[in-house]
């Protein structure tokens with residue numbers, strides 16, 4: 001990777017850290033320890049289930065919120081505040097800026113998720129006193145959650161490159177919700193007829209497909225995750241992210257700054 | 259080789275949300291700036307100075323025309339490594355300290371790692387901010403930000419710098435320092451292209467100036483050549499209440515305030531007027547040029563179009 | 572400018588390429604995990620918990636589950652599945668989330684009650700579903716009709732059916748055929764005519780395509796059963812008169828027993844076999860026939876339900 005992208009990424013990371021983004025970890029830690037103590041007291045046999053379900057859902061939601069709220073400002077805020085002027089008048093290509101911003105936020109999210117994962121495993125250890133081999137699948141679920149973050153981040157960046165932060169947030173959040181039900185959307189599409197079917201099927205395939213990336217409940221039930229699924233999900237997330245990023249580059253490349 | 263060669267650069271903005279109306283910010287502009295000169299880009303508010311600079315920096319795309327900077331296309335990264343740019347009212351990542359910001363910009367401009375911190379310290383000292391390198395930029399005043407802006411523009415030792423209103427927001431000391439800095443840059447063999455509407459600065463500094471109004475180039479040349487044709491005025495102030503008849507004959511208007519008299523005369527009759535006062539033994543307090551001659555030239559250049567400005571925009 | 576155009580072209584090509592690749596991958600993913608999103612139904616402890624988790628958007632979630640139910644049954648039915656274990660929970664969740672979704676109850680009576688491969692073979696659960704629906708929508712005559720339908724068709728419990736229809740007649744604005752059906756039960760339970768009446772009612776009053784197609788297939792089958800019975804009786808009487816089987820329907824025509832060549836509900840002529848049997852040309856098109864199929868006929872794995880006309 002070229003040096004300028006690394007520098008932009010690390011500056012983005014620094015910005016997130018200085019904006020106290022990682023403070024969400026405190027909220028997460030409180031949630032996890034509260035839940036662990038409470039569950040440890042009241043439930044029989046399903047502690048692990050609840051800890052994994054709750055923990056992974058929280059990891060996912062916290063991350064999504066961060067990805068959207070920081071992602072939507074990544075480009076538009078720099079245009080708005082004109083901090084971009086002194087960056088783009090240097091030997092930095094516009095696509096390098098976009099890609100650097102993406103990696104900066106992605107790194108922030110990965111670091112954040114690593115800390116949260118430690119919290120989840122800590123809570124798991126607290127309620128069940130020892131780890132089991134099936135807990136390894138929780139790592140796969142976390143990996144899938146990170147893949148979701150990549151997609152959401154790239155989409156937020158895409159919207160950020162042409163619309164106001166508020167609109168971008170609305171778009172990104174809607175796509176997240178729609179993407180969660182992507183499989184059902186394809187079901188709906190299959191029920192329609194004619195031209196509508198065409199349109200609906202097209203839309204159902206183009207929205208991000210988050211349902212396949214959500215294995216929280218099956219992992220909580222100690223079900224293994226198929227290797228094939230891991231492989232295809234990885235390919236899918238990377239390709240989808242690349243697509244959204246290229247879209248962002250395409251738009252940003254032609255934008256007149258304010 | 260010309261440092262900057264502007265070939266018919268043109269920009270029309272579309273304004274309005276729904277029914278977009280074209281707004282011409284820059285008519286086709288032709289201009290060449292030689293290497294090693296300080297070039298002033300003058301014009302009243304809304305003339306199109308910032309627009310021109312943004313076009314040159316590749317921040318907005320031209321509607322027509324092209325430009326070459328240091329012989330290379332706009333947006334060529336090799337060219338951008340050799341230029342510096344100070345935007346107007348600069349704003350920076352305010353979560354960084356001045357030192358961090360300059361380090362970051364140094365990285366982006368490809369300043370070698372081992373020279374970076376030395377250059378950062380040097381440039382901070384050069385713009386008069388040696389002690390606040392570790393302060394977050396959100397705690398900076400407007401003038402301090404302007405100085406940081408100048409620092410980042412010259413940090414990487416560019417061959418050519420673009421300053422958009424470098425004096426704005428600076429105290430008198432600061433203005434003086436920036437003027438000295440620009441002269442130093444010139445001595446180092448660099449080219450300086452700056453926009454301003456402070457004419458005395460331009461007159462004192464520039465090898466050549468261009469005057470732009472309503473997006474149109476109105477005049478370009480050496481300051482001396484441009485002002486040769488126009489005549490300025492001077493203001494004389496002396497003690498007492500008497501106005502010598504000889505001085506009246508020179509066509510000045512006189513105002514008596516308290517125990518001083520103020521008269522405004524054409525520059526050409528300045529010597530004759532002073533002689534007249536001497537003869538009457540009146541004590542001269544001051545002789546001040548009311549307008550610099552560049553200002554006169556400037557005003558004169560704006561006049562014809564100024565009359566139809568309302569109709570145009 | 573040139574560099575900018577290069578970026579545009581590369582980014583454009585990448586967007587298009589990635590889009591195609593991602594669509595292909597989604598397709599692959601769907602194959603890798605057919606029905607995986609449905610499996611989560613197994614993990615959901617109760618519809619109650621789900622309703623709480625839906626944060627008040629239960630109507631929308633009900634629609635999602637309704638689609639899942641239809642998809643689940645539709646795709647499995649098409650390949651001739653023998654088990655439909657998730658249909659009942661899916662419909663129960665759907666109706667728990669939105670108790671007013673009448674079409675879900677209808678779907679339950681038509682596809683949850685019948686024996687495989689035409690349904691999940693769970694008539695008792697289908698009845699519970701209808702009773703739950705009636706508790707929540709006591710004025711919906713349709714639900715009493717569906718309840719009676721299950722008793723009649725799948726349990727052959729004619730008393731139960733009579734009671735259900737009778738309950739339905741007391742609902743304001745009940746469809747008149749409920750009264751008709753209630754009366755019919757006493758004398759004509761088990762008759763071809765009664766069955767025909769009920770399928771016709773379903774066909775005419777339902778708006779759900781799958782349910783209508785199913786009813787139409789049943790009606791066609793009833794028609795075939797009736798035609799074959801009648802034609803075979805004619806053949807028998809011809810044999811009594813002449814002492815031999817007719818070689819073709821035209822022989823019957825010549826004898827004045829039959830007018831015109833008889834055709835099945837899809838417009839194809841019936842076949843007259845040398846032993847006097849009457850058969851439809853392609854039994855696969857009539858998944859529910861009792862008569863008219865060749866001896867030893869094995870219906871296809873996946874029943875062929877033709878779209879409604």
Ligand SMILES: Nc1ncnc2c1ncn2[C@@H]1O[C@H](COP(=O)(O)OP(=O)(O)OP(=O)(O)O)[C@@H](O)[C@H]1O
Nearest residue numbers: 258271273281283302303304305306307308309310
């Ligand atoms: N983004 C924009 N959209 C529409 N019009 C614009 C835009 N930017 C500038 N303009 C118009 O272009 C003209 C030139 O503006 P410009 O900023 O270049 O002036 P300037 O010479 O820098 O003035 P000042 O001395 O006030 O900085 C103005 O009339 C302005 O209204």
Ligand SMILES: [Mg+2]
Nearest residue numbers: 307308309346
């Ligand atoms: Mg300006």
